[in-house]
Amino acid sequence: MAKKPLVLKIKELKTSLGEIKDFEISIGRILEEPWKEEFGPTPFPSVSELRSWDLKLLERYKPFYMPFCDVCCLCTMGKCDLTKDKKGACGLTMPAQQSRIVLLACCIGAATHTAHARHLVDHLIKKYGRNYPIDVGGTSIEVEAPIIRLVCGIRPKILGDLEEVLDYVEKEIVKMLSATHTGQEGSFIDFESKVFHAGMLDHTAMEVADIAQISAYGFPKADPEAPLVEIGFGVIDKSKPTILVIGHNVPSAISIVDYLEDNGLRDKVEVCGICCTAHDLSRYDPKAKIVGPISWQLRFIRSGIPDLIVVDEQCIRADALTEAQKIKAPLIATSEKNCLGLPDRTKDQPGDVIKDLVDGRIPGALILDHDKVGEIAIKTALLVAPNRAKFKAIPDIQGVIEGAKKCRKCNECSRACPNNLPIPKAMEEASNGSLKSLADLLDLCIGCGRCESACPENLPIHSFMETASEKKLKEEKFKIRAGRGAIQDIEIRHVGSPIVLGEIPGVIAFVGCANYAKSGREVAEMADEFAKRNYIIVSSGCAAMSMAMYKNDEGKTIYEIYPGAFDAGCVANVGSCVSNSHIAGAAIKIASIFARRKLRGNYEEIADYILNRVGAVGVGWGAMSQKAASIASGFWRLGIPVIVGPHGIKYRRMLLGRRENEEDWYVYDARTGDKVYVGPAPEHLFYSAESKEEAMVMIPKLCMRPNDTTKGRAIKLTHYIDLHKRIYGTLPEDIHLFVRTLADIPITVKEEVLEILKEKNWKEGVIPDPTILPRLIRRRKE
Amino acid sequence: MATTEPWQKAEIPGPTKAFVIPKPEVLVSLIKKANHPILIVGHEAAEASNNGKLIDYIVRIAKAGKIPVVASGPSFKEIKKSINVSLMPVVEIANRIVDSSWNGIDGLGSHDLALFIAIPYYVEWLILSGIKHFSNVKTVSLDRFYQPHATWSFPNLNFKDWIKSLDAIIKGLEEK
Numbered sequence: 001m002a003k004k005p006l007v008l009k010i011k012e013l014k015t016s017l018g019e020i021k022d023f024e025i026s027i028g029r030i031l032e033e034p035w036k037e038e039f040g041p042t043p044f045p046s047v048s049e050l051r052s053w054d055l056k057l058l059e060r061y062k063p064f065y066m067p068f069c070d071v072c073c074l075c076t077m078g079k080c081d082l083t084k085d086k087k088g089a090c091g092l093t094m095p096a097q098q099s100r101i102v103l104l105a106c107c108i109g110a111a112t113h114t115a116h117a118r119h120l121v122d123h124l125i126k127k128y129g130r131n132y133p134i135d136v137g138g139t140s141i142e143v144e145a146p147i148i149r150l151v152c153g154i155r156p157k158i159l160g161d162l163e164e165v166l167d168y169v170e171k172e173i174v175k176m177l178s179a180t181h182t183g184q185e186g187s188f189i190d191f192e193s194k195v196f197h198a199g200m201l202d203h204t205a206m207e208v209a210d211i212a213q214i215s216a217y218g219f220p221k222a223d224p225e226a227p228l229v230e231i232g233f234g235v236i237d238k239s240k241p242t243i244l245v246i247g248h249n250v251p252s253a254i255s256i257v258d259y260l261e262d263n264g265l266r267d268k269v270e271v272c273g274i275c276c277t278a279h280d281l282s283r284y285d286p287k288a289k290i291v292g293p294i295s296w297q298l299r300f301i302r303s304g305i306p307d308l309i310v311v312d313e314q315c316i317r318a319d320a321l322t323e324a325q326k327i328k329a330p331l332i333a334t335s336e337k338n339c340l341g342l343p344d345r346t347k348d349q350p351g352d353v354i355k356d357l358v359d360g361r362i363p364g365a366l367i368l369d370h371d372k373v374g375e376i377a378i379k380t381a382l383l384v385a386p387n388r389a390k391f392k393a394i395p396d397i398q399g400v401i402e403g404a405k406k407c408r409k410c411n412e413c414s415r416a417c418p419n420n421l422p423i424p425k426a427m428e429e430a431s432n433g434s435l436k437s438l439a440d441l442l443d444l445c446i447g448c449g450r451c452e453s454a455c456p457e458n459l460p461i462h463s464f465m466e467t468a469s470e471k472k473l474k475e476e477k478f479k480i481r482a483g484r485g486a487i488q489d490i491e492i493r494h495v496g497s498p499i500v501l502g503e504i505p506g507v508i509a510f511v512g513c514a515n516y517a518k519s520g521r522e523v524a525e526m527a528d529e530f531a532k533r534n535y536i537i538v539s540s541g542c543a544a545m546s547m548a549m550y551k552n553d554e555g556k557t558i559y560e561i562y563p564g565a566f567d568a569g570c571v572a573n574v575g576s577c578v579s580n581s582h583i584a585g586a587a588i589k590i591a592s593i594f595a596r597r598k599l600r601g602n603y604e605e606i607a608d609y610i611l612n613r614v615g616a617v618g619v620g621w622g623a624m625s626q627k628a629a630s631i632a633s634g635f636w637r638l639g640i641p642v643i644v645g646p647h648g649i650k651y652r653r654m655l656l657g658r659r660e661n662e663e664d665w666y667v668y669d670a671r672t673g674d675k676v677y678v679g680p681a682p683e684h685l686f687y688s689a690e691s692k693e694e695a696m697v698m699i700p701k702l703c704m705r706p707n708d709t710t711k712g713r714a715i716k717l718t719h720y721i722d723l724h725k726r727i728y729g730t731l732p733e734d735i736h737l738f739v740r741t742l743a744d745i746p747i748t749v750k751e752e753v754l755e756i757l758k759e760k761n762w763k764e765g766v767i768p769d770p771t772i773l774p775r776l777i778r779r780r781k782e
Numbered sequence: 783m784a785t786t787e788p789w790q791k792a793e794i795p796g797p798t799k800a801f802v803i804p805k806p807e808v809l810v811s812l813i814k815k816a817n818h819p820i821l822i823v824g825h826e827a828a829e830a831s832n833n834g835k836l837i838d839y840i841v842r843i844a845k846a847g848k849i850p851v852v853a854s855g856p857s858f859k860e861i862k863k864s865i866n867v868s869l870m871p872v873v874e875i876a877n878r879i880v881d882s883s884w885n886g887i888d889g890l891g892s893h894d895l896a897l898f899i900a901i902p903y904y905v906e907w908l909i910l911s912g913i914k915h916f917s918n919v920k921t922v923s924l925d926r927f928y929q930p931h932a933t934w935s936f937p938n939l940n941f942k943d944w945i946k947s948l949d950a951i952i953k954g955l956e957e958k
Contacts, residue, residue: 064877066912070796083798084915094915415791420903454791517902649873649908656877690872690905691825691855698871728869729859 035155040602043153044168047176047197053604054193054637056772057611060664061636061655061685063192065098068652072097075182090182099191100180102629102653106195107177109630110202112314113578114169115337116249117209121162123251123370124216130160136214137222140488146588146599147207147581151200153601159216162208169201169208176201199633200603206631207581214485217254219283224491224565224572226484229282231290231548232476233300237270241385242305243377245273246297246320247312248577250280252334252373256310257285259374269378274300275315276541276576282482283575290480292549293514293542294624295447299466299473301327304392308381310373313337314577315513315625319449321364326393330357330380331364334373342366350376358383394463394470397435403464404430406457413461416454418647419444419517423451423461435468442469443519446622480548481559483540483575487586489593491566495536496594500613502712504568505719506703507536509583510543512620512628517646520546522692523621527571528558529696533719534568535703540580543621544573580631584638587614604773611639612667612770615703615716617682618642619695623651632686641682641702643695648688655685659734667706669768673777676768678706679737693727701732706770710743718746721753736760740767789927789938793907798914800928800935806947809922810954812934813847816895816920820887821847822875823867824901825855836900839948841865843924846955849897850888857900872901876909880917892919898932899924907931924948 013019042049071079072088080088082097092100124132134156136144143149145156148165156162176198179185185194213219220226236242245253253273260266272289273281274296281288291300294315301309301323309324313335317323321340324331333340345353345365350372356362357380367373395403407427414423421444426437442465451461466473498504508530510523524547531537539547548557562571566586574582591609592599599606610616618635620628623644629651632642636655644651657664659680666675681704689695700719708716717738724732731749736757739745741764745753756762771777786802788794803809813819821844827836837857841864844851852868852875853861861867868887870878878884884892896919898906906923910931913921923929926944928937936947 064873064880064912065916066876066908067915068908068911069794070798070915081797082915083796412791415789418790418904420790646902646905649905652908654873654877656874658877687871688873688905690902694825694855694871727856727859729862730869733869 035600037598037600039153040598040600040605042603043601045151045603046172047194050197050603050637051193053607054196055189057196057636057639057685058189058192058655061657063095063099063188064654064656065095066649066652067094067098068650092186093188095188096186096191098652099188099195100185102651103176103191103195103198104180105626105651106198106202106630106633107173107180108626109628110173110198110205111177112627113202113209113630114166114173114205116313116578117205117212118166118170119249120209120212120251121159121166124212125159128159128216130158132159132216134158134161134211134215135221136211136486137488140222140490141486142489143589143592143599145207145211146585146592147203149599150588150601150603150606151204156211159212162212165204165208169205172201173198195633196637199630199635200637202630203581203584203634206578207585209578210485210575210581213250213280217284219280219575220482220484222486222488223484224563226283226482226564227286228479228559229286229288229290229482230477231292231480231545232478233291233296233303233473234475234477235289236272236291236305238305238390240268240270241307241381242270242272243308243310243381244291244300244306245271245277245281245310245312246275246316247335248276248314249312249335250277250284251370252310252312253277253281254284255370255374256377257281257288259378265378269381277312279483279541279544279576286482290545293520293545295445295514298323298447298449298462299442302393302463302466303473304388304390307385307388308332308377310334310377311338311340314627323393325363328388328391330384332373332377333364333366334368334370336368339366340364344368346372350379354379354383394467395460397467400430400435400438400464400467401433403459404428406459407431408457410456412454412456413451416450418446418448418450418515421445430464430468438465438468439472441465443521446515476549478548478551478557479560480545480557481564481573483573483579484564485575485579486582487566487589489589492586492589492593495567496590498568499590499615500594500707502615502705502708502716505533505535505615505700505716507538507586507614507616508699508703509538509540509616509618510547510621511540511580511583511618511631512543513622513624514542514546515622515624515645515647516546518692520622521550523547524550524558526619526621526692526696526699530699531558531562531569531571536566536568537562537571538566538583539571539573540575540583541577546622547571577627577631583618584634584640587616587638587640590614605776607638608771608773608776611772613705613707614640615705615708616640617699617702619699620648621645621695623648636685641685641687643698643702644686644688645695646688646690654687656687657683657685659683659737667768667770667772668774668777669766670771670776670778671769672779674768676770677765678768678770679740681706681738697723697727704738706768709767710741713738713740713744714746717744718748721746721749731756736762740765786928786937788930789903793904793930795911795930799930800923800932802928802937803934806950807954809934809951812895812920812922813849813897813955818886818891818893819847819849819895819897820893821849821851821897821899822872822901823851823853823857823861823899824872824906825857826902827853827857827900828855828860837861839952840899842952843948843955846952852887872905872909876912879913879919882917895920895922897922897924901925903927
């Protein structure tokens with residue numbers, strides 16, 4: 001790109017007007033622009049600039065609110081009862097209050113990724129300089145930052161270029177957050193538009209974070225053959241001092257492996273991680289091991305395997321320090337956002353800090369210098385490990401049996417459990433000597449520990465489950481492909497046509513956290529089912545890890561079975577949470593690289609293209625966090641539907657289409673300007689499935705797009721019909737809404753479908769060049 | 783002992799909470815008085831742990847009360863073996879129930895009473911909240927645990943008492 005500051009300095013100048021000495025003038029920034037593409041209508045958009053696009057989406061996909069709570073308690077005029085059509089003291093209605101909470105969640109999510117990105121960019125600029133080049137895929141990638149190009153209209157070339165992007169994102173997030181103040185926005189539909197805006201900002205920040213770290217740390221650069229790395233409880237070599245890193249922001253973890261390498265200690269210390277820091281560390285150093293997703297925190301810490309715990313930011317248990325103390329492991333906090341009440345020892349001599357940690361004078365320390373973290377963590381772990389002797393916080397089998405005998409069967413644990421697990425029954429069996437049921441529960445457990453907080457006997461129920469599962473946990477040894485990062489331009493060219501024409505039936509992204517209703521196995525099963533069906537499967541974050549933690553009959557994980565390229569029948573792990581930007585980026589690149597739509601500051605047109613042509617669906621089966629909410633909303637604004645698991649209903653608002661409302665499903669034919677009925681494709685923008693089976697029918701349905709060719713639609717319908725028949729035993733009753741011409745009907749079910757069409761008085765339609773933007777109509781009828 | 787606490791204790795709704803069904807006869811009367819009730823069945827009815835029993839109860843309730851049934855997930859396939867049933871995910875059916883212009887699952891007009899069963903507790907909790915706030919449709923939870931966002935709900939019951947209540951409802955509905 002881009003803009004550079006112009007600084008004019010004059011040491012000494014003598015003219016007829018006088019004499020100037022040490023004169024300096026800075027005139028901000030000038031545009032140095034080698035990018036020839038002309039600007040679209042909305043570079044660096046404020047929310048109002050894309051509002052009309054948002055309203056178009058929201059007109060079709062209307063919010064359905066399911067309030068978590070009847071009241072508002074955000075100001076001192078409240079609490080206000082907003083039940084039914086009551087208004088709060090400020091005049092706000094329940095729909096507005098719900099959308100306001102959704103906006104708050106998305107602002108939290110977007111702010112989290114943005115602060116993460118800002119920290120990374122500042123840190124990397126300090127380490128490598130402003131002029132360090134952005135390189136996410138060498139010659140395989142020309143469009144290095146599709147979201148930034150689309151949203152901001154700039155083409156970042158160096159790390160320093162990312163600062164301007166973050167300036168914009170930060171400014172807009174503050175604006176969105178301010179809209180939630182009492183007496184600001186009052187319309188639910190405008191809150192929803194701001195939700196979309198927060199999501200778009202979130203995706204922009206995620207892209208900043210990931211392209212910065214890929215470039216500077218040399219993570220896999222759009223590599224379909226990124227190395228297979230080890231994941232699972234059982235892959236950790238317990239004979240070595242072990243450092244566990246938890247969180248999302250990787251510089252401290254990298255300083256640990258760098259220090260090990262620099263000092264010839266790499267084989268002497270085990271470094272492993274939980275959550276996205278683990279993803280990113282394994283992208284940097286394939287020898288680093290991944291323990292598992294976010295829900296593995298309690299079980300792994302209590303196992304006593306870690307000798308030292310290093311936390312950075314995001315998705316870390318708030319009681320990590322307490323849990324670390326239980327196993328006598330010191331903890332180092334490394335982020336200003338998560339200081340855990342620890343003394344700031346950043347400026348102290350490493351030796352002094354190490355001594356205090358090893359002697360137990362302090363349970364942990366806050367170290368805000370990443371380079372120091374490496375040295376302190378390793379030296380401390382080496383000294384602590386022999387004394388700890390892997391001291392664990394779980395009882396032995398006899399301890400579980402004796403503990404279980406104290407259980408009152410009061411059900412408080414089940415009632416506190418998000419998944420209502422039948423803990424009392426398992427405890428009863430345990431009290432009689434059988435630990436099998438307790439062991440089975442661990443696979444369904446999200447590791448929240450609420451059962452323990454609720455127990456009137458203070459029984460460590462989660463630890464009991466862990467003891468019961470100890471043997472199984474030791475056998476947890478799997479492979480996951482390290483996060484590949486972006487999708488290559490050449491891959492996009494290769495699959496662009498079959499995706500847009502519908503011949504590759506869809507792109508399914510399994511993303512998000514591990515708040516599963518029935519274990520991560522369901523994600524693995526869904527991914528496997530659709531990979532077999534030749535969908536393009538991409539994964540990221542904790543979902544990517546969960547998918548890796550199950551094996552087929554031949555003992556292979558999903559990443560060993562399917563290739564990592566972005567192609568039909570692949571399973572491509574893009575990486576950590578911030579790598580989700582590459583999934584949105586791939587959809588954008590299909591419009592830009594394959595269809596040659598202008599990208600620069602041209603958000604609305606590209607989103608219109610994706611909504612009508614790119615059969616992509618996001619699945620956040622265990623979505624839990626505010627970040628997951630903002631990630632989803634970034635996809636919605638791009639016209640990409642998102643399905644969440646049963647717990648995702650707690651986001652309290654769905655965006656649902658109504659297939660029977662014919663008027664909602666018309667688009668313009670860009671060739672003629674005619675309004676054409678295209679059926680409910682895609683039917684919903686945000687949808688919570690109650691069960692895996694329901695999701696498996698909804699996924700192929702939401703992959704349908706108005707632009708599908710007859711061949712493509714027939715392929716998509718084949719999968720929809722096949723799964724519908726398998727799970728429900730019938731043909732879909734709405735099949736007539738997705739058949740536009742007779743050529744759309746899959747040949748294998750032609751007779752059955754024709755019968756339904758006859759019943760429904762179906763009439764043949766046309767396949768338009770679809771758009772919902774009147775300005776894209778090329779030739780208007782007089 | 784029957785209580786009126788939500789089963790999942792943190793699920794505190796607010797000022798408007800469900801009436802506890804004092805005895806099955808009250809529910810029988812509610813159903814009989816309704817102009818156009820609907821029975822909404824979640825995927826848990828088909829779970830192996832229910833051993834087909836719950837499906838059997840659902841079918842009997844629907845038959846006795848002549849109530850149209852809509853089911854989600856694998857429950858649809860199981861119920862279809864016995865009676866006519868519509869298929870619709872619970873978020874979709876709830877989204878339609880709050881729309882007073884919707885013509886009902888059977889095309890015979892909007893529903894004035896919606897009965898829920900076999901939906902995960904927290905999912906049903908939110909579905910009932912949406913209906914409570916944005917419609918005048920009366921709702922009943924037939925599940926074992928107290929659902930505060932319903933209009934009427936059982937208290938938290940043990941399995942035996944719950945089955946006894948369902949039996950009594952069926953008996954009451956079968957009586958003219």
